[in-house]
Amino acid sequence: MTAEAAELSNIALDDPVDEEIASYLDLASPRCFFLFAGAGSGKT
Numbered sequence: 001m002t003a004e005a006a007e008l009s010n011i012a013l014d015d016p017v018d019e020e021i022a023s024y025l026d027l028a029s030p031r032c033f034f035l036f037a038g039a040g041s042g043k044t
Contacts, residue, residue, distance in 0.1 A: 024033040037043050 021033075021035070024031050
């Protein structure tokens with residue numbers, strides 16, 4: 001992949017969201033959360 005193609009890629013676009021969700025699942029410091037996943041969001 002060229003540097004330009006990597007820059008245009010959105011593969012890491014939601015990494016901050018992944019990190020935030022993972023922080024809620026930390027067993028040392030669990031927190032409540034609500035996750036809304038609508039149609040077409042890739043739940044399966």
